[in-house]
Amino acid sequence: MVPSSASAACPWVGSTASAPTKAGQVLGRMTLAEKVQLVTGAANNGPSAGVVNGIPRLCVPRLVLNDASAGLGNRQTGTTAFPDEIAQAATWDTALQTAQGRVLGAEAVAKGVNVVFGPGVNLARNPLNGRGFEYAGEDPVLAGKTAAALVRGIQSQHVIATVKHLALNDQETHRTTVSSDADERVVSELYLAPFEAAVQAGAGAAMCAYNRVSSVYACESASLLQGVLKGRLRFPGFVVSDFMATHSTGAANRGLDMEMPTGKYYGAALTRAVQAGSVKASTLNDMVKRVLTSMFAVGLVDHPPRKPVGIATTPTSVSVATRVAQEGSVLLKNTGVLPLSGSTQRVAVIGDAADGDGAQRASQGYGSAHVPQFSYHPRVYSPLEAITTRAKQSGSAVTYQDGSSLPQAVLAAALAEVAVVFVNDVSIEGSDRPDLKPRSGTCSLTGGTTCTYSSLDQDQLVRAVAAVNPNTVVVLQTGGPVEMPWLSSVAAVVENWLPGQVDGASIAPLLYGDVNFSGKLPVTFPVALEDGPLKTAAQYPGVPDARGVPHVRYSEGLLMGYRWYDAKKVTPAFPFGFGLSYTSYRYSKVRLVGTSTGVNALVTVQNTGSRTGAEVVQVYAVPPAGTGEPPKALVGYTKVALKPGQTATVTIPIPNRAFSVWSTARHAWTPVAGCFLLRAGGSSAALPIASGLSRGGKVC
Ligand code: BGC
Secondary structure, eight states: OOOTTOSTTOTTTTOOSOHHHHHHHHHHHOOHHHHHHTTBOOOOOSSSSEEEOOBGGGTBOOEEEEEOBTBSOTTOEEEOOOOOHHHHHHTOOHHHHHHHHHHHHHHHHHTTOOEEEEEEOOOOSOTTOTTGGGSOOSOHHHHHHHHHHHHHHHHTTTOEEEEEEETTOOOSTTTTTOEEEOOHHHIIIIISHHHHHHHHTTOSEEEEOSSEETTEEGGGOHIIIIIIIIIITOOOSEEEEOTTOOOOGGGGGGTOOBBOSSOSSSHHHHHHHHHHTSSOHHHHHHHHHHHHHHHHHTTTTTSOOOOOOSOOOOHHHHHHHHHHHHHHOEEEEESSOOSOOTTOOEEEEESGGGSSOTTTSOOSOBSTTOOTEEOOOSOOOOHHHHHHHHHHHTTOEEEEEOSSSHHHHHHHHHTSSEEEEEEEOOOBTTSOOSSSSOOOEEEEOTTSOEEEEOOOOHHHHHHHHHHHOSSEEEEEEOSSOOOOTTGGGOSEEEEOOOOGGGHHHHHHHHHTTSSOOOOOOSSOBOSSGGGSSOOSTTTTTOEEOTTSOEEEEOTTTTOOTHHHHHHHTOOOSBOTTOOBOSSOEEEEEEEEEEOSSEEEEEEEEEEOSSSOEEEEEEEEEEOOTTSOOOSOEEEEEEEEEEOTTOEEEEEEEEEGGGGEEEETTTTEEEEOOSEEEEEEESBTTBOOEEEEEETTTEEO
């Protein structure tokens, strides 16, 4: 749709010239005031997070910027509350992630939003991170592919995606003061890699983080923003500050293009700085050109924001959300109690996350990623409602206890054949989890985000239920790993993450086997928090320097997540990449074929069970000795649907980067000499087949 205002005054509208060319044309006609306006947050009385005023005389639409990592949040109403990003990552399904990006982008358009803040790609270095639910797990390849898929989907709707938070924003404790200090190799190989993938997918914007990186605020860091992002990664888009994360007008000289939410340091101060020469006119031009380039690149200028509709959610959105929740749910343990069958006569559902008003259930994490007023249109089912409806079809009855009375919960469990206990953990932006124990509660979003935690000891609840019912199924609704001190006494465990408004609609078909499990863990679940790599206060929460600035030292280096557990031979409760299903798979062969960009791994896998399923085929590279790399790293994966008995050979492209390390001496990627072993399978801890590969794609 070409706006009617298109005319000789705006030759770039509807033009087929390249985005930078059109951006240059607009820039050439702009006044200083207009330029400053385009890089500064404006007064915002609307439901979005931020606004940048448009320039009607040049047909430049205003920007309406909204949080959206799990649906259009902030003060929007009538949108879909999707599963949180950790669940999106747990699908390992890039096509589905792109589909989710597409429906999310369409809802943004329906709400008049044309820039979304998301996806988030900070790696799960610390399982206590209060925002772990907003990110895509602990592995740079998984997080990068997830983010790239989401970016493609979002931007297909003429909406700019914003990858965040650059960089090393890996904890909430001291988030606005802490300095994250990591070696160049660690930063390049792990923490920057997912940003790079999002940039390559065309992300139009990147949000710089609250924290400092090596003592310098991320939004003030020339080496991060100009050196790495715009230099080495060739990012053509714009950098927007996290909210109130701008610290000076001079940040413009160091790579920060847009201040949000208002112009404390930009706006009038930036105008004065340009007039005084402390910010060069050419610098402002570059900032503006970047904003315009991203606008043109996604087609936003030719598709200016529409008048917002009341209800943006659609049946397609809800069905995509349901698929994400289902494909992302991970079956961690099953002695055979699942799927629930028609002969199960009495089911006891226990736990407050199973019931209640959707807005009150802890079905999403809290903070800016929360969708507070999602649409109930046409209908939202609680897990209790959905399980009750499904049970009726099988002729069985459901009883419910919220768990607040232990004796009553135990009685209900004792009288049932199967007890399904919902255990939830309330995660919230702004504070880290105190430990890996599940805390239930409710949070309010008015006047900042505060939570009231219930005194319910959910571990005690599970233990008590399991003591009277051997068929106890635990459904975890958490944003990340929890310790499971009761694991050996329960029959099944499902990690359902924070599934958003489709919590009920998605879980009942999984429990009853109408839908198979196919999710895999994007994070390691340790037996106990202490098993992980963060052992000292210097690693977490940080130690203040002489100026009182807390520093967090990433001294575990590359040994983060499963890389640590592998190297230290510590067995976690559930490893990265792990997930069961109602069927079984057999891996028989991996063959490597060199390509111009790396190698293709051709992996043959068969569904050896009796149910249709989808398997995430994972390939890990084991480096030769002496590289300083961890024992193995994920280098590629794909998800394949297989009918019972069906065999498929999937092709997994692996880029040459997978066989390189970052050289701190050369400040560049350097190919490794020697033989890599490529191992394939369905979990980082179960890789039954392997083939060797040496430099240049030759089999060794
Ligand atoms: C968060 C960002 C978010 C922004 C706008 C900040 O507090 O860190 O992730 O995009 O608020 O809501």
